[in-house]
Amino acid sequence: MFFNDCVSVLKRSGRIRKGLSPAKLLVRLRPWLFLGSLMVVWQFGAGRQSTHILPGPLSVAAGIVELAQRGLLLRYIVASLFRVTWGFSLAAVLAIPVGLTIGSYRRWEMALNPLLQVLRPISPLAWIPISILWFGVGDVAAIFLIFLASFLPLTVSAMNAVAGIAPVHIHAGQNFGLGRAQLIYRVLFPAVTPQLIVALRITLGIAWLVVVAAEMIAVNSGLGFLIVDARNAGNRYDLVVAGMVMIGVIGLLLDTGMRSLEQIESVRWGYSED
């Protein structure tokens, strides 16, 4: 909904004067006013505290500017995105075929499901010592963690997506004389795509959460590292919160980007009307 608001505001920005009465404008602005008032409360609260540790929104904004000027902002964002992209893409490329295959054969699913169910609740962070053992401290360890965090949910989602295919479609495909390969390519894939896209979006969100944690512990660049480092090297809480804000914003952008995929015509059928 937030996204739609932004888009429609941007779309109509050329025509705002024409059709928008003051009342409508107020309704559009209300969420922003709410955010603004939160900011004011925040600033007030920050100014009043005795220890002056926590920053108000103004000092956070100043912190963001400072990071940009030092060239760190872009560098850290790119570092985090780089790791997420690698870990997530590797996981997707492996997990989707594996999940689809396991889901298509009942015996495989029976065999592997319990194993997956035990592995799934193990927080990726619990893998940190093992990943450092295997890969040392650095990028690879972080990417491995992100891979782990993405692989299992995607596999399970792919398995469920296959189970959710309406048998009617498989029968129709067979009826028209499709061989096995064609059946997979022309019926199975299109049928599971909407669910896969949702799973990819949710898993990307998880990957983004994990990269922050991975960076706090295992590497020395990126937004997660920024948060830990800013605190350790001088209690720069303004930079800490600046990092948090950047994390929130980029996470939101990633999510919005993935949601736009759900709008593609040949995929839209999979989502019920809102």
Add this chain to the structure above:
Amino acid sequence: MTPLGHSMKWEKAFWPLAAACLFLALWAGSVKWSRTEVFPSPFDVAKGMVELAGKGLLVDYVGDSLRRVAAGYLTAAALGIPAGLFLGSRPAAMAVINPAIQILRPISPIAWIPLAIVWFGVGDLAAMFLIFLASFFQILVSAMNAVRNVPSMYRLAARNFGLSPLKLIARVVLPAALPQIVIGLRIALGVAWLVVVAAEMIAVDSGLGYLVIDSRNSGKRYDLVVAAMLLIGLTGLALDSIFRRVEKLKSVQWGFQNDA
């Protein structure tokens, strides 16, 4: 591809066992073959678990983690469900508050750790706060969406019968939204379990997450590391299974009966 491929009951137990045995064999085999000094074999892990049980740490640490999860999660549910019900019923209020929620949500609970430590110091409270955060947004959003998806038909019928707004929420909206809320609760529990491990690695000194980090730091006891991981997995699975049992209760089951 006929539906007559009924699998025997024994197959349901056989294949998982076979896969598990294969997995363990591969694990043990690769440890032996690579002649690693550090990485544990399945036997080492089993022995490690027995050691933990013997020292009484097994029950202690699992209990600690569960305790923190319970505190943070239940608080999140107690606040999140009513808030979600309220916001979901009032589209105007939701439109105003939603952007704020959407921005705060993607901020990893882990990123909140420094702030949590500033506010609550190192210890249980910080961990519970992180768990609360992680669960709260999930529960809130699930409840909001669940309420929004309640068909307006139900509300109209309730008003037709003369229910007051409060009764309407309690007797119509809540039961109607319950299946989706329960799903949201289950997912939130999974997230909470993930976060408690992270929180314990950084902010406290007991619990399963702490065990993972500590076993490595004080003596490279990777057998205990993997034992802890296994415990995390099993406990998490147990929590999830309990929840799925709850989902099978009659009063919630109706929401899942849309398989043709």
Add this chain to the structure above:
Amino acid sequence: MGPTQISFKEHPPAFQTSRKAKLRAEGINMVFTRDGAAVPVLENINLEIREGEFVCLLGPSGCGKSTLLNIIAGFLAPTQGQVRIDGELVQGPDSRRIFVFQERGVFPWLTVEGNIGFGLFRLPRSEREQRIARYVRLVGLQGFERTYPHELSGGMKQRLEVARALAVNPDMLFLDEPFGALDSITRLTMRRELLRIWEAERKTVVFVTHDIDEAAQLADRVVVMTARPARIRRIVEIDIPHPRDISSPRYLKLRDSIFEEIGLAHNV
């Protein structure tokens, strides 16, 4: 206990004996096992369907007529018995015999064009496009070629599915309560449409329904089936040429005989 196959005909249609048997179902028995218990669904079904015929399988809901249709189409293997089409044993689905499901059978990720062209992958492009255009016109979906199914009404989706089935030029069409999800007015229209299309293409059609009027209006022969476990109760031959006057005495008499067969009184 043998099957009852008394044909109720006063004037045998002149062309009947010259039509050869297209489909023969012999001794079909079907038993499902659910939770360990055996559930017999079909009992000793023997059926012969001739080329170019329009046959209805009629019976109460859940009696097993869809199961029989699935067996004939090759999606299910019977516990006992066999089906032969053109002398060939049926062992699986085949593109010469297309099954029309209810509107849900349409592929939602393909446009109207995409759906109709689905089975035509062996044809060269120009011929494929010609055929698609022809069947779009036949079922009256002109203008909607690029539309996706979720934007179509129930009746349109059903027509799309019929077009998709016909486009591959099958010998036989199997329809499983295709109009069940439509409102009654659309249903009447669709029946007319189906007959129009059938007369244009003259395939052999086996049509499952629980609607007595539908069966009487459409079929050359109505196979009346019992409740589960289903046997063939009677085959009523309707030799009135199309278009049928549904107020004519002959039609009403034949329709009533079906009603009687099912055991329903005249007054509501």
